[in-house]
Amino acid sequence: MKIFRNPDVMWREEDEFREQAYKGLDTGEDVAEIGTSILLHSGKMHSLNVLGTEIWKLCDGKTPQEIVSTLREMFDVDEEVLRKDAGEFLQNMKEEGLVYEE
Amino acid sequence: MTPDNLIDPFIVYWDINSSGYSDAIISIICDALIKNKIFVLNLRDLSNPVSTTVSNIIDKLARSNIKIRLTINHGAIERSMIKNLQEHGISLFTETDSIEKLLSVSDNIIANVSFLLNQKNFHEIPAVIAFCIKNRIKELEFPIQRAEEGEIFYPAHSEVDQLAHALKEIPLELLKLTVHDPFLWKVFFKREHLEGMGCNGAYTMIYIADNLDVTPCPLLPVTLGNLCSETLKEIFSSFKRRQIRKEIIAPPYECRGCAIADNCKGGCRGRTYILLETFNKKDPACCFNC
Numbered sequence: 001m002k003i004f005r006n007p008d009v010m011w012r013e014e015d016e017f018r019e020q021a022y023k024g025l026d027t028g029e030d031v032a033e034i035g036t037s038i039l040l041h042s043g044k045m046h047s048l049n050v051l052g053t054e055i056w057k058l059c060d061g062k063t064p065q066e067i068v069s070t071l072r073e074m075f076d077v078d079e080e081v082l083r084k085d086a087g088e089f090l091q092n093m094k095e096e097g098l099v100y101e102e
Numbered sequence: 103m104t105p106d107n108l109i110d111p112f113i114v115y116w117d118i119n120s121s122g123y124s125d126a127i128i129s130i131i132c133d134a135l136i137k138n139k140i141f142v143l144n145l146r147d148l149s150n151p152v153s154t155t156v157s158n159i160i161d162k163l164a165r166s167n168i169k170i171r172l173t174i175n176h177g178a179i180e181r182s183m184i185k186n187l188q189e190h191g192i193s194l195f196t197e198t199d200s201i202e203k204l205l206s207v208s209d210n211i212i213a214n215v216s217f218l219l220n221q222k223n224f225h226e227i228p229a230v231i232a233f234c235i236k237n238r239i240k241e242l243e244f245p246i247q248r249a250e251e252g253e254i255f256y257p258a259h260s261e262v263d264q265l266a267h268a269l270k271e272i273p274l275e276l277l278k279l280t281v282h283d284p285f286l287w288k289v290f291f292k293r294e295h296l297e298g299m300g301c302n303g304a305y306t307m308i309y310i311a312d313n314l315d316v317t318p319c320p321l322l323p324v325t326l327g328n329l330c331s332e333t334l335k336e337i338f339s340s341f342k343r344r345q346i347r348k349e350i351i352a353p354p355y356e357c358r359g360c361a362i363a364d365n366c367k368g369g370c371r372g373r374t375y376i377l378l379e380t381f382n383k384k385d386p387a388c389c390f391n392c
């Protein structure tokens with residue numbers, strides 16, 4: 001099962017907030033509340049934090065397992081925790097129509 | 103989560119001055135729109151024929167990801183224009199304010215419709231929708247009124263009720279509808295409550311007037327800056343913009359205790375500001391629980 005971004009979703013990374021979040025990650029701060037990207041779909045705005053943004057960017061035909069493996073290389077998080085968080089996040093995005101499976 | 107602050111807006115309205123702008127100014131603005139990663143540019147040019155400024159802007163944005171929605175005068179549409187714009191992925195709307203003008207369209211040259219509501223034509227809404235469905239028009243928009251273009255209109259509660267009744271018989275799902283007025287939106291989409299977070303002026307959205315003044319919304323004439331002397335970034339990150347935004351989202355005193363105040367936050371803030379000269383009152387068009 002591969003995951004793709006819905007092409008109707010308009011999105012952008014917020015460079016300043018992204019920089020701020022990565023700096024925070026380096027110094028061990030909690031960056032979960034910093035929105036580093038914005039998605040607009042059907043008149044609804046979604047803001048994703050740094051982990052959400054990276055997952056979103058990886059939804060280009062990768063399987064959930066491939067997404068988790070790539071995230072493991074980027075973030076210092078336990079694989080089980082990452083799998084669970086990414087799984088829930090992808091499920092939410094699917095329900096919102098932001099991504100689809102093929 | 104919804105961000106409290108945005109680095110840049112993502113929806114821009116730009117009404118074109120038919121006498122045009124210098125090429126340098128167009129380049130500066132278009133470069134800023136690209137650099138600031140704007141999602142949607144709503145261009146409006148009511149000159150007839152459509153000014154060359156429009157094609158200049160479209161050319162400059164051609165390789166960007168910006169989605170362009172172009173509104174032109176109903177009388178200025180040409181068949182070749184539709185094909186050309188479609189090839190560029192641009193949504194074309196023709197603006198009109200009467201069903202009579204819509205019906206007089208020649209040769210089936212029909213794009214999407216932008217129907218500017220006023221006191222005289224409000225009752226024509228069902229006929230306009232029926233026309234659009236019959237002619238397989240994809241999108242119908244009831245555009246935001248322009249602060250500088252005549253009287254600010256909003257329907258009486260009885261007219262809203264009549265509209266709600268008439269809409270029950272119409273298969274609205276056959277048409278993509280854009281309704282900016284929060285109370286009409288509720289009627290069209292048959293919702294008990296409003297969705298969202300209230301007015302988006304000076305937040306996700308800004309308006310560039312034909313003289314390049316930047317305001318929060320076409321219906322909110324508070325000038326935040328002018329693109330002849332400042333960049334879009336400077337205007338959007340200015341203290342003035344942040345102050346106005348604070349006033350826009352502060353719940354008006356009169357809305358205390360309203361069940362939908364969290365979503366509505368006072369209705370259309372531009373209409374309130376123009377008609378009542380304050381942000382601290384509820385939208386005069388409010389018809390919730392009336």
Ligand code: SF4
Nearest residue numbers: 357360366368388390
């Ligand atoms: S009173 Fe009217 S304008 Fe105020 S929040 Fe409620 S619905 Fe909106």
